Amino acid sequence: MTVAAASAGTPTHDAADEPSPEVVQLVELLFFAYRDFTGDADAILAEYGYGRAHHRVLHFITRYPGLRVADLLLILNITKQSLARVLRQLVESGLVVQSAGDTDRRERRLHVTPAGRALMRRLVGAQVRRIRGAVGLSGNGAEAAVRRFLTAMIEPETRDMVTTLLNLPKLPKDLNGELQP
Amino acid sequence: MTVAAASAGTPTHDAADEPSPEVVQLVELLFFAYRDFTGDADAILAEYGYGRAHHRVLHFITRYPGLRVADLLLILNITKQSLARVLRQLVESGLVVQSAGDTDRRERRLHVTPAGRALMRRLVGAQVRRIRGAVGLSGNGAEAAVRRFLTAMIEPETRDMVTTLLNLPKLPKDLNGELQP
DNA sequence: CAAATATGTCAATATGACTGACGTAAATTC
DNA sequence: GAATTTACGTCAGTCATATTGACATATTTG
Known part of the structure; x- marks a missing residue:
């Protein structure tokens, strides 16, 4: 049903990849929804002079206390140089603390401080409000x-x-x- | 943690903003899903030396031929200086053409060229494949x-x-x- | 004609990502 | 015990995308 509506003018190659209006709508909805979803947190972060990268790091350290740097690199899919600056800022502002691993003292186990938890509460609060509202509207x-x-x-x-x-x-x-x- | 406090039954501040594990999961799923969704297009764009910004501009000009610069600014929520560089590159590479508006010649109505449509077909093809697959897996x-x-x-x-x-x-x-x- | 509008442009700056190379401390292996 | 590997940090340079602010130009409108 949807594929049959494929556009009139363009030469078709693989019908499975041909965009239907419904799927293109989903592409665009994903764009707008994600833009506004991240906008919530961005506005709060801007007050503190932080960016989206700080949020992601703080989020996963909050969620998985004792996380190591290498774990964060795997989760976020970024280089350690990219992570370094953000993590250093979070440590210097007292939102995150590092401590040597129990058995392997090369490791830096990461934990959020009460100050970090306070910021996370604000951030997750805004996100949760939007998501719960959207779920409520979705039936x-x-x-x-x-x-x-x-x-x-x-x-x-x-x-x-x-x-x-x-x-x-x-x-x-x-x-x-x-x-x- | 805040989740523990909430599930313990004593809301510390506003219970409506208290994160439940389900909603936090959605937050994280949104992050990973959007990251991989944009990754499809990013890989193709990299071949051409373009970025995500070029994709967004090309997408909306394709979808709404005759779009004006001001419309793009509203849709994308960026400044005209940010748009200018990306749009200039697209015009210089022959993916987008500009023409003065019919009634108001100050306007630059934007259109994609056949070359632009060819790139968009590849980009939307990858996105459509992923979305169709996901919809199929979702019941x-x-x-x-x-x-x-x-x-x-x-x-x-x-x-x-x-x-x-x-x-x-x-x-x-x-x-x-x-x-x- | 004056003012508002649509758009462009110059300049400076910030964020967040990258690659590549090198350093250091601790653990593991030979 | 020396050599290697691992975990992490850092220096240096680059790139893409975004920002603000100021100013320019053409065109429409009051």
Whole structure:
């Protein structure tokens, strides 16, 4: 039904890739929804002189206390040089503390401070408000459908890592070994 | 942690903003899903030496031929200086052409060239593949639910603009208040 | 004609990402 | 115990995308 509506003028190659209006709508909705979703946090972060990168780092350290630098690099998919500046700022402003690992003292286990938790509360508060409102507007069963959709949008190669990450309170072993004593 | 405090039954401040594990999962799924979604296009764009900004501009000019610069600024929510560089590159590479408006010759109506359409076909092809795959994995009725959710995630003030633009059904106004602070 | 509008442009700056190379401390292996 | 690997940091340079502010130009409108 949807593919049949493919445009009149352009030469078709692979019909499976031909855009239907419905799917193009989803592309655009994703753009606008994500733009406004991140906008919530951006506005708060701007008060502190932080950016989106600080938010991501703070988020995952809050969510997985004792995280190591290498874990963050894997999760965020960035280079250590990119992470370094952001992490240093967070440590210098007292939002994050580092401590040597128990068994391996080369590791820097990362933890948020009460000040970091306070900022995270504001940030997650805004995000939660928007998401809960949207779920409320989406009708019955929408939350489960959205969860499945977003999960399926993740690159298959990393999907298992992510789903494991989100289901467990701590990072899984196959990421980098045990996290917590 | 705040989650523990909330599930313990004693809301510390505003219970409506207290993060539940389910909603935090959605926050993280949005991050990973959007990252991989844009990754598809980023890889193609890199071949041409373009970035995500070029994609967005090309996308909306393709979708709405004859778009003006001012329209793009409203849609993308960026400054004209930011747009200028990207747009100039697209025009210089022959992906986009400008022409004076019919009634108002100050306007520059924007159109994609066949070369621009060719690039867009590749970009949208990758996006459509991922979205169709995800919709297929999400079960019956998921697409409609996702569409409503993403629409509801958009800032209420601009939601009508977007739904009009995308030719989508508008959400009921009386429920919009749930998104307000 | 004056004012408002649509757009462009010059200049300076910030953020967040990259590559490549090198350093250091601690753990592991030979 | 020396050599290697690992975890992490840092210096230096680059790039893409965004910002603000000021000014220019053409065109429409009052």
